[in-house]
Amino acid sequence: MARPCGRGAAIATSVTLSDVAAEAGVSIATASRALAGKPRVSQEMIVRVREVAAKLGYRVNPVARALREGSSRLIGMIVPVIGIPFFARLVDAIEDELNRSGYELLLADSHGFVEEENRRLQVFRDRRVDGIIVIPSDRKASGPVLRSVSAEIPLVEVDRATAKPLADFVGVDNEVGMRLIIEHLRDRQVKTLGYAGGDDASSNGVERFASVQRLAGDNDISVTSAFRSEYSIAAGAAAADALLASGVLPDAIVAGSDQIAVGLIARLREHGFEVPRDTLVTGFDGGELADVFWPTLTTAVQPVSAIAADAVSFLVSRINEGEGAFRRNLLAPELQIGASTTR
Secondary structure, three states, X not given: XXXXXXXXXXXXXXOOXXXXXXXXXXXXXXXXXXXXXOOXXXXXXXXXXXXXXXXXXXXXXXXXXXXXXXXXXXXXXXEOOOOOHHHHHHHHHHHHHXXXXXXXXXXXEOOOOHHHHHHHHHHHHHOOOOEEEXXXXXXXXXXHHHHHHHOOOOEEEEOOOOOOOOOEEEEEOHHHHHHHHHXXXXXXXXXXXXXXXXXXXXXXXXXXXXXXXXXXXXXXXXXXXXXXXXXXXXXXXXXXXXXXXXXXXXXXXXXXOHHHHHHHXXXXXXXXXXXXXOOEEEEEEOOHHHHHOOOOOEEEEOOHHHHHHHHHHHHHHHHHHOOOOOOEEEEOOEEXXXXXXXX
16 A cells, blocks of 8 residues: 655655556456456445545556556547637537547647648557547548558548548538539629638548539529638638629628637728628638627538547547448538628
């Protein structure tokens, strides 16, 4: 059993599983099973051993456990920009799902750079994570390293996909989301629209712009201008500048994300234009930003909880079952109508 040492017992020696077993009056094997909540141990014994462990300050050594069980119970996740509200919500939902499945999350931010993404993947390899969830920073450039990693560690892509399939994928159905938006604008008698969205670096950037072009034509709406950059408030402001420089505002502006929509509306307001009085604006993502900004946003709301649940389910099945055909699951968003398209 651990003993206090030094003046005032300020420092304690490391508590071992043997100490816990001795204090609880059970074998080391029983103590181990009780702490892990495994079968063949009564609930009463589990409670008793865990209470002793808590009293002694015992903590499981994750390295020793990984060596003993052949599993670290760790999942690595890489996002391009953690500051994007949608990514923050997605990370939170995925962590909840992983915890329910008995895993802990290691989170890393690639800052949108392939080099940083590669470095963090190597860290996950070194930490012997059981699986990886990744939002690729670049749909083409991220491919080679992710393909190499997926050959060693179960991997799932979420929200954004690489150009060539190399793992299971779960994300929103961008075409369905844009169809909801375009048909809503058609019902608002929109005849011309501008687009502000992500560039070709992400699958979302490609799919959302292509969907807008195709669906606008199908609904007798002309796409008069397009500004494509990153998913940020600053990009939305830059898009507004570009639209204003063209001289004529379209009937509506479709933004590829809520952040872009907010930046766009704010910059238009700086120049004396109001939404929805002078033009309608839509976003994409959903969440608090769409609700607290004024005017509230009409936006395609992504099913974050369902995306997280499917991504974790895919990954856990890969960890437990191994190889198989790649799966691709696209989940439908819902249209939320706000003041930004309501005159």
